[in-house]
């Protein structure tokens with residue numbers, strides 16, 4: 001059987017400019033320069049925008065920052081079932097459950113702690129897909145800045161729905 005574990009590259013057949021990456025670098029700089037000149041002379045069809053003054057209209061399926069939705073009485077819809085945390089490929093959701101004394105159904109749980117590490121999150125939306133209660137949804141808010149790793153771990157207070165949600169602010173929903 002042919003041994004495919006090693007591949008011999010005949011470097012003598014690769015041009016010197018490619019060997020020292022000169023060709024790709026020059027081609028890349030040419031593209032950059034071309035776009036720079038087009039921007040400089042005010043072409044209308046340039047790909048860049050003057051962010052943050054100008055913002056793009058993103059898709060309604062954009063996977064932005066999460067929201068923990070609430071019921072009419074303001075309590076979290078989350079029943080701490082851990083399905084989102086189980087489905088999360090980045091393992092960035094931490095839930096600590098407790099019994100909900102106000103629940104109409106006995107032994108219903110609620111999250112005592114619900115945290116998402118937004119620096120680990122890959123914004124895949126699997127947590128939204130997995131949730132049986134529509135207790136976690138995604139907004140279209142994608143502008144996030146943190147000055148420390150600890151700041152990027154957001155809890156119930158930051159994630160909780162703040163008043164009515166405008167349809168314009170809603171992001172990825174599996175049924176949409």
Ligand code: SF4
Nearest residue numbers: 088121122124125127
């Ligand atoms: S969007 Fe994906 S990575 Fe982020 S918390 Fe949800 S399941 Fe995890």
Ligand code: SF4
Nearest residue numbers: 078079081082084131
């Ligand atoms: S957000 Fe949804 S899936 Fe996650 S623990 Fe709460 S109810 Fe379960």
